[in-house]
Amino acid sequence: MNQPFRLPEGGLIDRDKPVTFRFDGKSYGGFAGDTLASALLANGVHHVARSFKYHRPRGILGAGPEDPAALVQLEPNTARTEPNLRATEIELYEGLNAGAQNCWPSLGFDIGAINDVFSRFFPAGFYYKTFMGGPGWMFFERFIRASAGLGVAPGEIDPDHYEHTNRHCDVLIIGAGPAGLAAARAAASTGARVILAEQTAHPGGQLLDEAAGQTTIDGMSARDWVKAVREEIEAAPEAMVLTRTNGFGYYNDNWFALCQQLQDHLPLAERDANKPRQRLWHVRARHIILATGAIERPLVFAGNDRPGVMLAGAVRHYLHRHAVLPGRRAAILANNNSAWQTAFDLKTAGAEMAAILDTRPDAPQVLRDRAEALGIPVKTGAAVTGTLGRRRIKAARTGDIEGDRIAIGSAEMIGCDLLAVSGGWSPNVALFSQSRGQLRYDDDIAGFRPARSWQEEATVGAANGTFDLAACLAEGAAAGANAARVAGFDDASQSVPRVSAPHAIDYDITPAWRLPMERKTDRAFVDMHNDVTSKDLDLAVREGYRSVEHAKRYTTLGMGTDQGKTSSVNGFGILSEILDTPIPEIGVTTYRPPFKPVTFGAVAGQHVGANFHPRRTTPMHEAHVEVGATFEIVGDWLRARVYPRAGEDFDAALQRECKAARTQLGMLDASTLGKIDIRGKNAREFLNRIYSNAWLKLPPGRCRYGLMLNEDGMVFDDGVTACLSDDHFHMTTTTGGAAGVLNWLEDYAQTEWPDLEVYLTSVTEQWAVASLCGPNSTALMAELLDDLDPDPESFPFMSWRPAHIAGIPVRVFRISFTGELSYEINIPARYGRWLWDRCMALGEKHGITPYGTEGMHLLRAEAGFVIVGQDTDGTVTPIDLGMDWAVKKTADFVGARSLTRPDTARTDRRQFVGLLSEDPTIVLPEGSQIIATPHETEPRTPMIGYVTSSYMSPNFSRSIALGLVEGGHTRMGEPVYVANKNGTPHRASISPVNFLKELGGAS
């Protein structure tokens, strides 16, 4: 297909693989090896986007992640759509479709551009000054929101998936330009584990952005050298080169996060849904080398955002990597030598060179000579004061700089379809700064460069402010060898690549942070992403936003998706001029990760959907599923809630199960309870300090209920712990609290009482637990057990015995959470299902009925047992629970001191009581507030407590509830009122919590 700006030869594109793609509804041709940006430029398309605020036409300024504004919506209206992608970073693939974003109705004609017409009324921060009155902000916000934002989010589920991987290495090198390659080669030659990461598809960096043959290294053309070095690195036993891999985050302890694109460059039809789209690397490196290059700055002059104004280095990039001539008649505007190369290259490639405009009063003679030889007109001390052209530059207006203005009568129009600009190069120190390294401003290069590392790190090459190729290679090689040495690998190859680049241009710069403007209404953009002009910075300072962070926030400078890669340093320079303060005193704003945006999916990795948090099921789970149980989520677990039979609803099933458990035989899958094995010669002492009750005298064979308090004296977990032997205990915790309790115990064992010898092991999953309850349980136990008499007389409550069932060793506990005669069988997990089935089979004649968590909750409520987390909320002491008996007076324990605090010891605190609604058919809603008044409520109604648990009890044929009520323990029988949203409060009376005793006459 016709690509009018494609050069007939050269570039790293594959001319045998033509590609068709669409942009903004039109079809174009390109080649494999193009980026979307290079392909668009090959077709003469410069206007690709609209700016954030003023909706100005924006072109392609850069060639990589630094580009501030060439943002597109990739694959619009599909599940794979992505907003805000940089055209400069999208690798072209067959069939690619990109849409323009932030414009309506079209890229060419965008209504939003009206903002630009009235821009004088919308300076930085205008929104802080208005939209307060009239209908108020909520009204105006809708319009502001609709006009802000850029692309649109996908509306469908992501069809792709992502993964994480972890690596340790000796040397991690970020950036495979010449310095990074030299470093990686030196390090890899030692046998050290080396990872070299390059964000683009090809190693080579700046070497690929120059004319083939311009430079030779070690006798090879630069491109061949890159290839050879890559091969050498990849051949080293422990080294790898990751391309399309962006090192985006440098964290503490040399921990690095990188994102690798695995499929984004492939045509949609070729993407493999079984393979990850992107992979996030977690790398811990002994030593890190940052070879992240430098980022070219634009110049700040009126009309500098016109499409067709490009960074001079980017122009070379497109020329040499992609064989694209970004313009046929070009001008250069620069404050440094490097852009002259662009003029020479453009001319050599066949473009007409309208002029080299250098803002410096003078330019080096060598450059002038070359320009003259090539027939390029040169003007020094020159500025551009305006540009013409709607969707692409047509002409630039220049004039002579005279102090801070343009000399009168010096204006001249230069026709051009490309204006290549360079305001100098900023070492790319983003990652270095993330690592907390310190920067220093260097006048020689007019930029910030690394001054002092904070971690095991070295920055080399242009990222370090070293712009000479030979020096970059030497620096890289030395850093690579040194990094390997630090990691214990000594014999690095000492060879420093030899460079021959007869026409290399020395970098020399005289900053011109902003060029003079001719007219009051002229605007020069500092941040082309967020539409921040130099006048906005003037305004910010005028209004007192003088600190660099205030100015940044007030104007939004550098806060776009490019994170200020091309704008920040210019902004600092301009602020320094406005404030008449040296740049080092202005300082920099903090560089925050990620270096460039990272897909959320990649950050989450495989931890999505079913893998988000694994759902845990018990060894008996399938048995519950088979009989149609319904389930409840409890912490990480899925627990059987009720087992409705055919035709039974939830309530009916619940009532039946609870009745059976009290009158015949019930069985609960209690496998989810947290279980912690506690060993060590101080295990007993440890328990005595952790639990509020006494543990020193519990003999082997016995169990005890314990309460755990936090430092505030509030109950945070409970459970029964059994003494297996003098230095060995088996602790149980609540299902949801298990992990937290183990952490808590470890915290105390390791940091508070390191002198105690105690070892903690989670054994929750090692044991399956069947809890048998009801008058027939002893009979079933007798049948089950090989070698233990379950008679409650000889095997008393709160004791445990080792035993066997069909030869399988089990632990049987005589404990109860229902107030009923109960046995808990702990069996090795793999026999869990077998045990359940065996109990069901043998228990049939005893009327065995499985009951779920709901039944368990109800049964324990009948017995008045507390559920920590339901009846308590972190504000309840053991005394509030009426469990004074579980608080020892003789020894210290966690939370003990807090219990004696005057307000914690008060007797009118909210206390745990039973609640019997006057109308026995009313189940008081859980969570309802208890109030003192019988009348309908009006805010603010004082609350004296709330209902924590509430059920219809089958065994007492009436409703029962538990709750916390102020001073409840001394108010037995008194009436209270439960707030009722739908009318008058429910009347209830306070009762003791043990309804078995209260209502059932049990003792």
Next chain:
Amino acid sequence: MTAKRYSLLSLFREGLNGHKGWQPAWRAAEPKRRYDAVIIGGGGHGCATAYYLAKEHGLTNIAVIEKGWIGGGNAGRNTTIIRSNYLYDESAAIYDHAMQLWKGLGRELNFNIMMSHRGVLNLAHDDNEMRQLKRRVEANQLNGVDAEWLDAKQVKEYCPIISISPDVRYPVLGATLQRSGGVNRHDAVVWGYARAASALGVDFIEKCEVTGIEIENGKVTGVRTTKGDIKTGKLASVTAGHSSVTAKMAGIRLPIESHPLQALVSEPLKPIHNCVVMSNAVHAYCSQSDKGELVIGAGIDPHISYTQRGAFSILEEEIAALLELFPIFSRLRLMRHWGGIVDVCPDASAIISKTPVAGFYINGGWGTGGWKATPGSGHVFADLIANDKPNDIAAPFTLERFETGKLVAEHGAAAVAH
């Protein structure tokens, strides 16, 4: 100094004038030798305190001393979720006091703080959470705090992009909704308070660190700063993440742990998310800023630190949680992440209190959620400083409560599941 009023008209006039006529929002001041009161910390709470001291108590010879630039601490780092649907009476009182002040604050300060009452959802994912959240709704209603309970279908109506699929790990079973809850623009709040306070005569002294506190006979007499000594009889510390550090200068040890708290934003997008969604179980919350960025946060990093940096693993969990709630966000991108330091009290409630040192007052311990309290906190703290006596709203938040045990245990609301 009378500040030029901000309005559409003044914006228009200045537009014609090249915006040359605007004045500094607040005066950059150098310290005087003596002030009637000195506030340490130019965050949201510090600036609000100064404003209310000047406006409501006529104390205008006062200074706010900020070690960096005002709003550079948590104020400028937070995710600005504002709600007042707290469980306990004491918390509901102060947060709702703040809520009522937020409502008219932009106009009062003549600075658009972009207070957007777009509604805050707190999701429930299991029965225990439902129970807890319903309890809270009812308590809120009895306290006169705006609160409703939504079932899953209603949640979906309110926030159409949320997934209410029952087949996920944490299905959305329901949510509380506070319609008056929302978000605002953090910098604008700080700047707006500073501008209004400065107009009343308050000095804002930036790049000035307090390095010591002068005490004579148990009474504050002044502060030492990097810009010299300043005499004052009333000294108020409002230093958020550094509360313990400043308190220590007066010999007071606070029951506070300081943790990193991280937040992040996505790239800007066209409006897609119109309310605030929070989930405790999944552990993420999300809103969309007026600029279009998704603003996302979660819980603290568990370690104690002053580095303002957290671990990336926390963000991985947070984003995984976000994708659980909003699977369609998977292809969007993380643009920037950062951290702040939050000062957490054992009961997860704040300290607004006199101290054993006469004339020295502390406001801190707001942990992860103090932004929403800013106007209320500043208002009652100013009252405390001016009268040397807490008013009813401030009274429960004394330092003594950690000794007496009269805690305001808001963390209780996040109880364990059984």
